Amino acid sequence: xxxxxxxxxxxxxxxxxxxxxxxxxxxxxxxxxxxxxxxxxxxxxxxxxxxxxxxxxxxxxxxxxxxxxxxxxxxxxxxxxxxxxxxxxxxxxxxxxxxxxxxxxxxxxxxxxxxxxxxxxxxxxxxxxxxxxxxxxxxxxxxxxxxxxxxxxxxxxxxxxxxxxxxxxxxxxxxxxxxxxxxxxxxxxxxxxxxxxxxxxxxxxxxxxxxxxxxxxxxxxxxxxxxxxxxxxxxxxxxxxxxxxxxxxxxxxxxxxxxxxxxxxxxxxxxxx
Numbered sequence: 001x002x003x004x005x006x007x008x009x010x011x012x013x014x015x016x017x018x019x020x021x022x023x024x025x026x027x028x029x030x031x032x033x034x035x036x037x038x039x040x041x042x043x044x045x046x047x048x049x050x051x052x053x054x055x056x057x058x059x060x061x062x063x064x065x066x067x068x069x070x071x072x073x074x075x076x077x078x079x080x081x082x083x084x085x086x087x088x089x090x091x092x093x094x095x096x097x098x099x100x101x102x103x104x105x106x107x108x109x110x111x112x113x114x115x116x117x118x119x120x121x122x123x124x125x126x127x128x129x130x131x132x133x134x135x136x137x138x139x140x141x142x143x144x145x146x147x148x149x150x151x152x153x154x155x156x157x158x159x160x161x162x163x164x165x166x167x168x169x170x171x172x173x174x175x176x177x178x179x180x181x182x183x184x185x186x187x188x189x190x191x192x193x194x195x196x197x198x199x200x201x202x203x204x205x206x207x208x209x210x211x212x213x214x215x216x217x218x219x220x221x222x223x224x225x226x227x228x229x230x231x232x233x234x235x236x237x238x239x240x241x242x243x244x245x246x247x248x249x250x251x252x253x254x255x256x257x258x259x260x261x262x263x264x265x266x267x268x269x270x271x272x273x
Contacts, residue, residue: 002032007073010113021069064106073112086130094146101154119165134178145221159237183234
């Protein structure tokens with residue numbers, strides 16, 4: 001079906017980019033079938049159909065391509081999709097979040113003229129209408145840690161795969177600041193178990209392998225190896241000045257820990273008095 005009538009470029013006076021999600025077997029634009037009025041109504045005016053499509057966990061690759069095809073150079077339809085996906089990321093049970101973060105990532109990786117706008121709306125929010133991923137992370141740190149982690153994980157994959165998104169991170173001060181706060185929180189959560197008061201249960205003690213944060217119950221973050229890998233990736237994606245600052249902080253922290261450990265091991269000269 002032909003959706004070009006509803007497409008427009010983000011750059012004024014510029015023609016829309018060719019839709020890269022057209023089926024490979026379609027080689028001529030006039031081979032596309034015009035959309036019927038009913039189809040237009042269901043797709044663009046009735047959000048119920050789109051909501052059901054997004055909720056379908058078996059939507060598969062074809063469903064992803066349909067959404068990407070309709071979002072291409074279409075800020076209105078992209079906005080509908082983003083609003084619904086951000087809502088689901090904010091309120092759905094965290095063990096169901098992966099479906100929605102995967103969908104969101106597919107939408108944000110669409111490389112048309114509106115990509116930068118979609119990325120910033122998804123990360124920082126859509127005005128007063130919908131919170132972005134960074135605000136969801138901030139509100140979820142205390143009681144819904146797995147939700148916060150899923151959002152961070154989605155952003156790590158976005159920054160890793162999209163040069164446009166990574167450039168936004170490195171050039172937008174507000175975005176960089178909120179991202180830094182998010183991954184500082186993640187690091188603090190991973191380090192917490194090292195400072196427990198009872199040495200019987202410190203980080204040197206054996207403990208069962210952490211479960212996945214993708215599909216398990218519970219509010220608190222599972223300190224798994226995959227979380228550590230995501231944290232390292234997040235750190236590597238930070239602007240260079242942030243990485244330097246963290247390196248200095250980590251080095252100072254190691255020295256403090258080493259000093260404390262050495263002090264605790266020294267014999268107490270007054271113990272036998």
